[in-house]
Amino acid sequence: MIGYLSQRLALAFLVCLTVSLITFFLLTSSGDVVSAIAGEEATPEQIAALRRELGLDAHWTVRYLEWLGNALRGDFGNSLFFRETVADLIMHRLPNTLQLAGMSLAVMLSLSLPLGMLAAFRPNTWVDRLALSIAVMGQAMPNFWFGLILMVVFALNLGWLPPSGSGTNWHFILPAIALGYYATPPVMRLTRAGMIEVLGTDYIRTARAKGLSTTRVLFKHALRNAIIPVVALTAVQFGNMLGGSVVIETVFGIQGVGYLAWESITRLDVPVVQAIMILVAIAYITLVLVSDVLNAWLDPKIRK
Amino acid sequence: MSKILEVENLRVDIPVGKQTLHAVRGISFSLSKGETLCVVGESGCGKSLTSLAIMGLLPSAAKRTADKLHFDGVDLLSASNRKMQKIRGNRLSMIFQEPMTSLNPAYTIGDQLMEVMLWHQNVTKAKAHERAVYLLEKVGITGAAKRMKQYPHQLSGGLRQRVMIAMSLMCGPTVIMADEPTTALDVTIQAQILLLLSELQREFEMGLVLITHDLGVVARIADRVMVMYAGEVVEQGTAKAVFEAPLHPYTRGLLECMPIPGKTKPGHHLGSIPGIVPSLIGEIAGCAFRDRCRHAREGCESFDRLRHDGKNHYWRCIMDEQETRGHLAKFTAGTEAAT
Numbered sequence: 001m002i003g004y005l006s007q008r009l010a011l012a013f014l015v016c017l018t019v020s021l022i023t024f025f026l027l028t029s030s031g032d033v034v035s036a037i038a039g040e041e042a043t044p045e046q047i048a049a050l051r052r053e054l055g056l057d058a059h060w061t062v063r064y065l066e067w068l069g070n071a072l073r074g075d076f077g078n079s080l081f082f083r084e085t086v087a088d089l090i091m092h093r094l095p096n097t098l099q100l101a102g103m104s105l106a107v108m109l110s111l112s113l114p115l116g117m118l119a120a121f122r123p124n125t126w127v128d129r130l131a132l133s134i135a136v137m138g139q140a141m142p143n144f145w146f147g148l149i150l151m152v153v154f155a156l157n158l159g160w161l162p163p164s165g166s167g168t169n170w171h172f173i174l175p176a177i178a179l180g181y182y183a184t185p186p187v188m189r190l191t192r193a194g195m196i197e198v199l200g201t202d203y204i205r206t207a208r209a210k211g212l213s214t215t216r217v218l219f220k221h222a223l224r225n226a227i228i229p230v231v232a233l234t235a236v237q238f239g240n241m242l243g244g245s246v247v248i249e250t251v252f253g254i255q256g257v258g259y260l261a262w263e264s265i266t267r268l269d270v271p272v273v274q275a276i277m278i279l280v281a282i283a284y285i286t287l288v289l290v291s292d293v294l295n296a297w298l299d300p301k302i303r304k
Numbered sequence: 305m306s307k308i309l310e311v312e313n314l315r316v317d318i319p320v321g322k323q324t325l326h327a328v329r330g331i332s333f334s335l336s337k338g339e340t341l342c343v344v345g346e347s348g349c350g351k352s353l354t355s356l357a358i359m360g361l362l363p364s365a366a367k368r369t370a371d372k373l374h375f376d377g378v379d380l381l382s383a384s385n386r387k388m389q390k391i392r393g394n395r396l397s398m399i400f401q402e403p404m405t406s407l408n409p410a411y412t413i414g415d416q417l418m419e420v421m422l423w424h425q426n427v428t429k430a431k432a433h434e435r436a437v438y439l440l441e442k443v444g445i446t447g448a449a450k451r452m453k454q455y456p457h458q459l460s461g462g463l464r465q466r467v468m469i470a471m472s473l474m475c476g477p478t479v480i481m482a483d484e485p486t487t488a489l490d491v492t493i494q495a496q497i498l499l500l501l502s503e504l505q506r507e508f509e510m511g512l513v514l515i516t517h518d519l520g521v522v523a524r525i526a527d528r529v530m531v532m533y534a535g536e537v538v539e540q541g542t543a544k545a546v547f548e549a550p551l552h553p554y555t556r557g558l559l560e561c562m563p564i565p566g567k568t569k570p571g572h573h574l575g576s577i578p579g580i581v582p583s584l585i586g587e588i589a590g591c592a593f594r595d596r597c598r599h600a601r602e603g604c605e606s607f608d609r610l611r612h613d614g615k616n617h618y619w620r621c622i623m624d625e626q627e628t629r630g631h632l633a634k635f636t637a638g639t640e641a642a643t
Contacts, residue, residue, distance in 0.1 A: 202405040208361055209400075210420040210471075211393035214385075224410045300455040301409060 008292065012285045019281040020071070020274075021064065027270050028060045036268050037080060054080075067274070076275040081267055086275045090257060096166045097256035100179065100249070101241040103172050107180025108187060108237065113230075115184075116191025120226075121218070123196055131192070135185035147178035147251045164253035175252040179245060183237040190233055194226035201225075228298050235291035236284075243280035308511050309335040309358070309479055312372035316353045316535075318365060323585050327353045327366070329535035335479065340505055340512045342522040342543070344558065345532035348581060351515045352401070354532075355481045359398050360388045376478055394424040397472035399482040399501075403465035403489065407456035413440075413467050414452030421474045432474075439470040443500060462493045469501060479511035486518065495521055519562045523547055531555045534581055534592035537610075541617035547637075551611075551619040551628050553597045556635050564638030572639060591622065599623060599631070 034051045035042070042050075051057045058066075070077065076086035111134075119131040154174060155163035162171050198204060199222055207221040246258035257276060264272040296302045316328035328350040335341050343351050357368045360380065373380040375396055378387070392398075400406045408416060417436035421427060427435075433452070440448035443466040456464060465485060472480050482501060486494035498518065502525035505512040516522060522529060526543040531552065539552040550556045560575025568574065579596035582588060591597070594604035607622040621628065 202400060202402050203408040205361060206400065206406045206468075206471075207408065209359060209392055209398045210423065211389045211391065212419075212423060213389060216423075221408050225408070299410065300412075301457050 004296070005293070008289055012289055015285055016278065016281055017068075020068065020278050023274055023277040024064045024067065025060065027274060028063075033080065033268050033270055071275075071278070077271040079264075079272050080269045086271050089260065089272060090275060090279065093255055093257045093260045096254050097242060097245060097249070097258060099169075100172055100175055100245055100254060100256060101238065103176035104179035104183065104241045104245075105234075105238050107176050108183045109234070111181065111184045112188035113191055116188040117195055117218070117223070119188075119192045120195030120199060128192075131188065135188050138181045139185040141182075143178050143182040144247045144251050146181065147175060147248055150174045150178055151252070164251075166252075166254040166256070171252070171254070175245075175248045175254060178251075179241055179248045183241060187230060187233055187237060190230050191226065194229055195222060198222045198226040224298055228295055231294050231298070232288075232291045235287040239280075239284040239287050242283045306337055307334045307374075308337050308376055309513075310372055310374040311354075311358065312370060314354065314357060314370040314373065315368070316350065316357050316362065317367045317369075318363075319367075320585055325585050326587065327535055327584060328357065329584075329588070331532070331535075331537045333530055333537065333540065335511045335513060337478070337511060338505075338509045340502065340514060340525055340527045341530060342526035342528070343513065343515045343530045343532060344517070344519065344522060346517075346581065348584075349532045350535040351532055352483050355398065355483050355513065355515060359392060359396065359481065361392075361398075390424070393420045393472075393477075394475045395478050397475070397477040397480050399465075399468050399472050399480065399485045401484045401487050403461050403468055403485075406468055407464055409456055411455070412452065413454055413456065413459070417452070417467070417471050417474060420471060424475050435474060436470070439473050440467070442473075442504065443467075443470045445470075461489050462497070465489060465497055466500075469497070469504070473504065473508065476508065477510060479513065480505070481513045481515075483515045484517065485514075486516070494518060498525065501525075519558065531558070534588065535584055536592060536620065537618075538593065538621075539617075539619040541619075545615070545617045549617075549629070549632055550635070551613075551617065551625070551632075552593075552621050553599055553623075553631075554593050555619075556631075557596075559637040560635075560639060562638055567636060568638040575639065591620070 034047055034054065034056055038047050038050050048057075055066075056063070067077070074087065076090075078085055079089055082089060115131040115134060119128040122128055151163050151174060154161050161173055162168070163174075165171050204217060204221055207217045212221075243258070245256060246262045248254075249256045249259040250262065257279070261273065261276045263269075264276070311334065312332045313330045314328055314332070315326065315330050318325045318327055331350075331354060333341065343354070345351055353362065353366070356362050357366075357370075358373065358375070358380065360383075362368055370381060375391065378391065380388070380391075383391070407413070414433065414436060417439070418429065418432040421432040421435060422429065436452060437448045440451060445451055445463060445466055451459070451463075451467075456467075459467065465488075469485070480501075485501065486497050489497065495518070498514070498516065498521040501512065501514065504510075514522075514526070523543065529539075529541065529543050529546040530537055531539040531546070531554065533554050539546060539550065539555045541551075546555060547559070550559055554577070557575065557577040561577070563574055577596055582592055582595065590605040590607050591600075594600040597604070601622065604622050608620075610618045610620050611625065612618050613625055619628075623631075
């Protein structure tokens, strides 16, 4: 298990390195930051001076190595717009994104697992069709639109929850429902499919032949085997929630990392974008690692 | 001897589109305490469904009906789900055909063995563990304590089937049903496993319903034999009677297919039964075997009752005892039919 883990960690580090290199290269070649900052009326001398001041006159490979050296020590440089370090900027926004993603994950799991299991337990009945309709609806609705509907109904008309902002926990409920519901369908379908497959296996027949109750057969013998592919998908969906909540954060005015990423891209705030990319990459890699470890725990065949 | 299991006119019907497949067509038998009943017949004759029907484990589409289905004083036809759960795995346990896939891959052998006992009986974990190890040794697994911590994928098919047998014994059942427990195994260990089952059956004085193709083993361990064909019982009697004087042409056909050392001469052909099993969709009138029977005659298409020789030997054939015994003179198991 330890050998397995260290091997996976080394791999994760290499992936992070590759991602940082690629994003650095893409960002450098995507536009000239200096002329964007200096404005249209700046003379070539002024631009050259600013370029030196920002340390952008060296070749991009040299700058990458410099950036990498600093990044490894936790220094991601300064934002080009806010006079604040990138690390501080992100650290202020991160808790909001984490809370939103965490609550969305809870919404997603509490919808997809019971619905998927119910549908699998009573396939081709009204329960199954109801679960399927709920899933299809979630897949068909754009999440910003569903977010707006939620806002209109629960915040404006009923006045139960605040419409936007990130001041209290209550502020996160509507966006978490919008984001979580959007991520539900694939997980529900995979739970259903996995459950149906497992319920038809010989070892489930054995479990029933042992005289176990239906609940025990379902939860002890079936769920653990059916859930293995679901874990990996959940990890990916959670990654999407962390890195791809830009739209929902914008709709609900949540000052999170996704919103910051979008702002920084429009302002060509390269250091911030670069840091967020790495952060998202690390988040994905960590999640995949966690799901692999979870699967190894669930499935003894992976362990060895 | 008291009857522990009584089955009367058991039928299993499976809807196929708009039609119905009559997989088990009214079979009756009984099992006494500590008796071994072997059920033989070719694939698709309803042997497995019979056992699943008794266990109450039929697929949900299949419909079970019977005039009587009693196990150890309990009417299984009217038993509630909860009542069935109390019986299954406890007093009535089952061993399946597929050892490779019958154990849950996610749990250790020990966990799965102990589970059934902890579920049914009020015992401590230590006690269940002790019994599991004892039974693993009993079914011939060495290093049982170490095996308890292993997962199914670390065991061979033969070992897994031994584990399944141990699991079926955990609660000390009164009857075990074994549905072709050796079909998926290596030929070299098939007989071993069946003989082991038979030994355990005698040692623990259980009733055993063994569904099998292996006539050689049947001859060695069965008290009584039941021959099934196309969802019906065609012959039933003590092992001695059925093997020495098989009264149904199908039973004789089966015995001719089986090589016997000393009787089957090298270079000679073994017997075979021409034709195929009739479709079980829709009703079958008369004898289901008549299309493949060399003695078929007018009347077979409407003959449908069990004959009886007065000594618990039953067979379903138009030929009376006298004519049948005449054919027996020319019959030798393990060789091609003389006529």
